[in-house]
Amino acid sequence: MSFFRKLATKPWLEQDTMDNPRPADIVPAETAKVGLFVFLAVITFLFFLFFVAIHMRADYEDWVALSEPSLLWVNTLLLILSSVAMQGARSASRKGETNAVKVNVTAGGVLTVIFLLGQLFIWRQLIDDGYYAASNPANAAFYLLTFVHGAHMLGGLWVLGKTGFGLWAGRRVESVALSVELCTTYWHYLLLVWLVVFGLLLST
Amino acid sequence: MAYVAIADRDHEQPLHHPHSFITKWVFSQDHKIIAVQYGMTAVGVGLVALGLSLLMRLQLGFPDSFSFLTPDTYIQSVTMHGMIMVVYLLTALLLGAFGNYLIPLMVGARDMVFPFMNMLSYWFYLLSVIVLLTGFFLPGGATGAGWTLYPPQSITGGTPGAGGGIISMLVSLAIFIVAFTMGGLNYVTTVLQARCRGMTLMRMPLSIWGIFTAAILGLLAFPALFVAAVMMLFDALLGTSFFMPAIISQGESSGTIGGNPVLFQHLFWFFGHPEVYIVALPAFGMVSDLLSTHARKNIFGYRMMVWAIVAIGAISFVVWAHHMYVSGMNPYFGFFFATTTLIIAVPTALKVYNWTITLWKGNIRLNVPMLFAIGFIFTFIHGGLTGLYLGNVAADIPLSDTYFVVGHFHMVMGVSPIMVIFGAIYHWYPKITGRMFNNTLGKIHFWLTFLGVYSIYLPMHYLGFLGVPRRYFAYEGISFSETTQAVNANITIAALIVGVTQLLFLFNLVWSLRKGKPAEHNPWGATTLEWHTPDKVPGHGNWGASLPTVHRWAYDYSVPGASQDFLPQTMSSEEAISLGARGTEET
Numbered sequence: 001m002s003f004f005r006k007l008a009t010k011p012w013l014e015q016d017t018m019d020n021p022r023p024a025d026i027v028p029a030e031t032a033k034v035g036l037f038v039f040l041a042v043i044t045f046l047f048f049l050f051f052v053a054i055h056m057r058a059d060y061e062d063w064v065a066l067s068e069p070s071l072l073w074v075n076t077l078l079l080i081l082s083s084v085a086m087q088g089a090r091s092a093s094r095k096g097e098t099n100a101v102k103v104n105v106t107a108g109g110v111l112t113v114i115f116l117l118g119q120l121f122i123w124r125q126l127i128d129d130g131y132y133a134a135s136n137p138a139n140a141a142f143y144l145l146t147f148v149h150g151a152h153m154l155g156g157l158w159v160l161g162k163t164g165f166g167l168w169a170g171r172r173v174e175s176v177a178l179s180v181e182l183c184t185t186y187w188h189y190l191l192l193v194w195l196v197v198f199g200l201l202l203s204t
Numbered sequence: 205m206a207y208v209a210i211a212d213r214d215h216e217q218p219l220h221h222p223h224s225f226i227t228k229w230v231f232s233q234d235h236k237i238i239a240v241q242y243g244m245t246a247v248g249v250g251l252v253a254l255g256l257s258l259l260m261r262l263q264l265g266f267p268d269s270f271s272f273l274t275p276d277t278y279i280q281s282v283t284m285h286g287m288i289m290v291v292y293l294l295t296a297l298l299l300g301a302f303g304n305y306l307i308p309l310m311v312g313a314r315d316m317v318f319p320f321m322n323m324l325s326y327w328f329y330l331l332s333v334i335v336l337l338t339g340f341f342l343p344g345g346a347t348g349a350g351w352t353l354y355p356p357q358s359i360t361g362g363t364p365g366a367g368g369g370i371i372s373m374l375v376s377l378a379i380f381i382v383a384f385t386m387g388g389l390n391y392v393t394t395v396l397q398a399r400c401r402g403m404t405l406m407r408m409p410l411s412i413w414g415i416f417t418a419a420i421l422g423l424l425a426f427p428a429l430f431v432a433a434v435m436m437l438f439d440a441l442l443g444t445s446f447f448m449p450a451i452i453s454q455g456e457s458s459g460t461i462g463g464n465p466v467l468f469q470h471l472f473w474f475f476g477h478p479e480v481y482i483v484a485l486p487a488f489g490m491v492s493d494l495l496s497t498h499a500r501k502n503i504f505g506y507r508m509m510v511w512a513i514v515a516i517g518a519i520s521f522v523v524w525a526h527h528m529y530v531s532g533m534n535p536y537f538g539f540f541f542a543t544t545t546l547i548i549a550v551p552t553a554l555k556v557y558n559w560t561i562t563l564w565k566g567n568i569r570l571n572v573p574m575l576f577a578i579g580f581i582f583t584f585i586h587g588g589l590t591g592l593y594l595g596n597v598a599a600d601i602p603l604s605d606t607y608f609v610v611g612h613f614h615m616v617m618g619v620s621p622i623m624v625i626f627g628a629i630y631h632w633y634p635k636i637t638g639r640m641f642n643n644t645l646g647k648i649h650f651w652l653t654f655l656g657v658y659s660i661y662l663p664m665h666y667l668g669f670l671g672v673p674r675r676y677f678a679y680e681g682i683s684f685s686e687t688t689q690a691v692n693a694n695i696t697i698a699a700l701i702v703g704v705t706q707l708l709f710l711f712n713l714v715w716s717l718r719k720g721k722p723a724e725h726n727p728w729g730a731t732t733l734e735w736h737t738p739d740k741v742p743g744h745g746n747w748g749a750s751l752p753t754v755h756r757w758a759y760d761y762s763v764p765g766a767s768q769d770f771l772p773q774t775m776s777s778e779e780a781i782s783l784g785a786r787g788t789e790e791t
Contacts, residue, residue, distance in 0.1 A: 007510060011406045011757035012502065015777035021402030021753045028207040031317045035393045038423065042385055046427035049474070053431055053467055057446055062461045134443035137463070144438060 036182050040189055043152065047193055050148065051200060054141045058204050064136050065204045069125060075118040076198055082111035083191045086184040093180045098173040101180060105164045108187065112157055119146055138204065145197045149190065156186050211312070211400045211751055219314065219745045231327075233319035234744055235304045238326050240636070242300035245326075246293050247710075249333050253288035256281040258703050265696025267678050275677040276364040279348035282675055284339070286351025287373065290479065291380060292333055294621055298486040299384070299422065300329060302628060303391050303415045305636070309734035310412050312400025312752045314745045316390040325390070328383030336376035342368030349373075350675060352472060355447040355465050359440040360458070371440060374433045381426045381433075391419040400733075402754035406510065407773070409732050409758040410503065413510050414489020417517040418482045425478035425521070432471035439463070466531055473524035480617050481520040485513055487624035488555055491577050493758075494627050495559055497730045498574035499566030500769050502759035504558045512551035519548040529597050530604045538597040545595035549588070556585055567762065567769070571728070572646035576627030579654045580620055587616025590665065605675070608668020611661045619657045626653070626709070633713070634727050635734060638741040639720030645712040649705060656702035663691045729770045732758050736772050756780075 006025060016022055027034050057063065085108035092100035123143065133140040163179045222228040232238060259281045263273045304322065308315055316322045339346040347369035349358030357363050358370050365373075395408075395416045408416075435446040445463035452458070496503040503509060525533060525541040559581055568574065590612040593599045603609060626649070633641050670684040683689070726735040738748035752774050760771035766785035 006405055007507070007514070009404070009406045011404070011506065012759070014407075014756070015780070016402055016755040018755075018776040018778050021755055022404055024209065024211065024399040024401060024403045024754075025405055026209050026211075026399055027396045028209075030207065031210065031393060031397050034397055035318060035389050038389050038392050039385075042389075042423045042427060045424045046430060049428050049431045049471065053435065053446070053471060056467050056470075057464055060462050060464065062445075133438065134445075134459075137445055137461070140438055140442070140444035140446065144435070148434070 030178060032178060032182060036185060040186075043189070043193070047148070047196070050145060051196070054145070054200070057137055057141070060137070062136070063138050063204070066126075066131055066136070066138050066142060068201055069122050071118060071122050071125070072198065072201075075115050075122070076194065078111050078115040078118065079191055079194055082108045082115065083187050085111060086180075086187040089180050090184040093173050093177045096173055098167070101173050101176070102164075102167045105160065105167060105180065105183075108183075109157060109160050109164055112153055112160075112187075116150055116153060116157075119150055122146075141204075142201060145201070149194055149197055152190055152193075156183065156190065159183060159186075210317070210398045214314070214751050221744050231323060233315070233323045235308050235316050235319070235322060236636075236742065238322055239301045239303075239305035241326050242296055242304060242329065245330055245333060246297040246301060249288055249337070250293035250297075251706075252337070253285045253293060254703055254706065256285040256288075258699060260285065261696040261699040263677065265693040276345065276348060278677040279350070279675065280346045280364050280369070283348050283351050283353075283373075284336075284346050288336070289618065290351070290483070291377070292336065294483045294617075294625075295384070295422070295479070296329060297625060298483060298621065299391065299415065299419060300326070300387055302411075302486060302490065302625075303387070303419065305632070306411055306734065307391055307394050307415060308398070309635075309737070309742065309746060310409050310732055311395060311398065312403050312733050312747070312754060313394060313398035314747060314751070317394045317398050318390050321386045322390050325383045325386035328379055328386065332376045332379035332383060335372055335379060339365065339369040339372035339376075342372060344368050347373045352469075352476075353436070354472075355436060355439065355463075355468050356449060356451060356460075359436065359448070360451070371437070374437050374440070377433045378430060378437075381430045384422055384426055388419045388423040391415060392423065400751045400754060403733075403773075406507070407754060407757045409489070410492040410506070410509055410513070411486070411489040413513050414485040414487070414492075417513050418485040421478045421485070421517050421520060422482045425475045425482065427475075428471050429475035432468055432475070435471075436468065466528075466533075469528050469531055470525070473527045474521075476527060477524040478520045481516055483617055483621050485517065487580070487621040488513065490628045491580050491624045492555075492559065492562075493730075493732065494573050494577040494624075494631055495562050496759055496761060497631075497728050498571055498577065499563050499568045500729075500761045501562055501566040502761055504561040504564075505554075506757070506759060508554060509558055512555050515551040516548060519544060519551075523548055526595055526600075529600045535597075542595055542597050546592065549592060549595075552588060556581065556588070571630075572641070572643060572650060573627040573631035573728075575647065575650045575654075576623050576630065579650065580623040580627065582654075583615055583623055583657065584620040587612055587614075587620060591616055602671075603668055605673055606668035607664040607672050607674055610674050611664030611668060614661050614664075615657075619661065623654075626650075629713070631728065632734075633716070634723030635741070637717055637720070638723055639716050640723045640727065641716045641720060642712050645708055649709045649712065652705040652708075653702055656698050656705065659698035660695050660702065663695055667691060729768075731760055731770050731772050733773055736774055 014022060085104045089101050089104035089108060092104060126139070131139045133143050159179065160183045163176050163183065166176055222232065229237065259273060260278060262270055263278050304316070307313070342365070344365050344367050346365050347353070347358065348364030349370060353370070353373065359366055395412060438444045439446055439448050443459065445460040447465050447468045448458070448460035448463040449465060450457065450460060450462045492503050492509060523541055523544045525537055526545045529538050590608070594603060594609065594612055630641055630646055667688065670688060672684050672688060723740070725740050733752055733754070736752065737746055754773045755776045756771060756773055758773055762769045763771055763780070763785045766780065766783045768783060771780050771785065
């Protein structure tokens, strides 16, 4: 039943008998999954607003686009690979292959850590080359967006880290299947966000 | 594998009762304890904000009489009063406290779906309050940027707190938003997932609809404030110029290059306007339940009320720039936002009519919660109508930044939600504590507050018509009319009386905790689930051995033929017929 059909029901006419209560029209999905999707909606709004704000700022004359360091392409590749690894972990966990899950989750985590270190390295490089945040709004936007994206990756790493360490400590794959699945969704989502961020940086 | 609802696998999840004092009362994951923690912190910081408002009133009513009031302390008080009241008191109290307390109890859940995150939400909130209050003790004091924190002035030297206070404010807001997001995820997911058997969406009490919609608004609107706060922190700490324009002061450049201060205003109000409804919608919901319960009558037009809540929530995202008519926007923007502003008045007016019609021919019981609920209808109509003036560009421009605006928004989003909060605290006090409050004190509290706020804010509209500007420390001999100063002195006296009256309220709450008459199980004869828990004051897990089952909507008051004037949501139609209720078969 669609949401709008639901809103059109007349609850004052419904009377349930003792052994036949109406089923509550809950969302038929794992609670954590519903929570994650609500959270993704929040992140979508957050990044959307960052994009809009930066886009508005970029219209001003003093905006001098910075030439993206080529290392960013490597980092993007790392993030894509980590997403692929997470996808591998998800399909392995569906098949119940504990070892494959272990390897893929670890690979995904390590690749993400390298990605974050790479981002830090790029910051270092830019600062050494004199691209300070204060010297141009385009530089500031670059630091801002990479910082916010990185912070979200860090949050994901914390959850993934718990899952990964649990696996190495001998937890069975069934008990972590849900977190592996949710982490995969989150990784794909943040990859998408990164691609949009990267596209935005390239286009200005 | 098909998903099994939480309510249908209740027996599979044993409850882990906390044992130590710390896990039970301090780091508790029980939604009721967290609600009380949220409530007490919010009221505590709200008292600070109340004190600040009295400082402002002392200066305005009796200028040059108090040596401890300087222009800096005045504008710092304005700023902190505004921000604390809107964000740290109202939002935290309505969603953090009432949302936490009511959602699981009213939808028939054992707790929030993510209890640990719920606990974290409270501790982040407390941290944000502490960070905010440290602003007072930093060199330069709290920020004096005005509660809207508009750049460039908020982070430019010369504004009080431009060095430290504004940083603590922005950091605190960012932490608050993280706290709110954790809470909001809980509120939304719990309503979507953890309702008990039979509790369909359209059987939820309007309180839950209001809180649910407000939580969604908050989740989507607070990111705008977060973006604004983070970008302003960059400007303040790293010297970037997202918002800071090129400034040349006394022949010297500030070093910033051309930023866009109006961008901040857009971000701020993209949060700021939904924020009005984040505060208003839970109040709308709860007042509907209060009116219906104490008038012994079903709420008039339940479906319309739900639709209006959803519609207001949706439209509230496209009205923000009506706060910016004087910012130099394209006039066609003003036209658009004036139109949407007037459109949002339609569902809002619809709700007011439905509240009034709910009272019509009701068996009204003037209990203290009911007095506050009826008081709310008055103050809300009043504040709402002046909103229609200010929503029109032509009327807004001369009234901008005058006391008319101050009168308007205090009536509509200060006093009105506070009236509901008082009513709701009195209404649910017996549930939370198991004791009744003192009725006489409650009535005195109501009348002094209700008449008091009118004597404060009604004259402000008049001052606004005279052109008295807001946020001014002193008027330096400008007399807008012969009576301006006398009016201001009167307002101050009324404000002092109302301020002191709130001590009566706090005294009543504390005194009744020990000395109050033990409450009956369901003292108001309400239908909703929270009054039908096995224990009078619900314990951990709320529902004892088994979850409740809901058979009807939340508003079966004075059903024709029935021998009692309310049918609880848990009552099946067989039981209702045995009480003589004439069946309302589906037609």
